[in-house]
Amino acid sequence: MFASPAIAGLNHLLADAPWARERLAPFAGRTAVFHVTPFVLSLGIDGGGCFTESATPEPDVTLELPLASLPKAIGGTDALMADIRISGNADFADALGFVLRKLRWDGEEALSRLIGDIAAHRAVNTARDVAAWHRQAARNVVENLVEYFGEEQPLVVKKAALEDLAGDTAALRDDLARLEKRLRKLETR
Structure with missing residues (x-):
């Protein structure tokens, strides 16, 4: 159901990361299964180091993550690593974990292909500034609520x-x- 879009997204990231494809290529024909209950994603590796839909029913590596751990993703993939249970081929799991931890989408680079370098740089900086403004506004609201409920309407x-x-x-x-x-x-x- 969501395997094809996930594979397409991962392969889009791999297209700009030859180091990752080189790291995965020796494991061509192997499969990995990601369990994030209730979701299951089966991935295979092709000869070029890209992800494919898994053709074999028996995975070489299984990675299980409790659904309750997903909020830790806000802290980055490293925050999730403590909760992931890995079983299967250690070399393949190590390569897969390394690639998935280090693989990043460069939005500015992707946008520059469409609108040019300078416009992409300015658009990304504007988006960062807007996101920072929203974070600061949310922080201010929380601080104001704490002050209001602590000082003026002492509920806290x-x-x-x-x-x-x-x-x-x-x-x-x-x-x-x-x-x-x-x-x-x-x-x-």
Whole structure:
């Protein structure tokens, strides 16, 4: 279902990365299966080091990633690596992991083929600036909400106030323990 678009996208990235195709070419005819429950993607490697649809039912390498780990992708592929369970041919898994970690899309290069180098550079810089503006705006909204709910409509307890309360509670507990000791002494007299 989504195998063909995924393979086409990966091969588009490989087209601009001869080092990656060279790294994968020795594994021609091998297959890898990616399990991100409920999705399964089977990939084969052709003689040129590009991905194809898997022709064999038995994979040489299986990579499993729990669906709950996908939010870690925000931190990059390295953040996901701790949760991936790999089984099968170690050399093939190593080459595949290296290529997938290092493979990057150069949007500016791809855009420059359509509109030219200078326009592509300016468009990418504008997109980066807009993305940075959105991140800063989101950060400002969160900070303003924290301040509003902490100061003006105190629904959120500040850390310092919570620490003060914990200290006061501990002092009250100690005072109560001393008072109980004194009462016991008075009762025994």
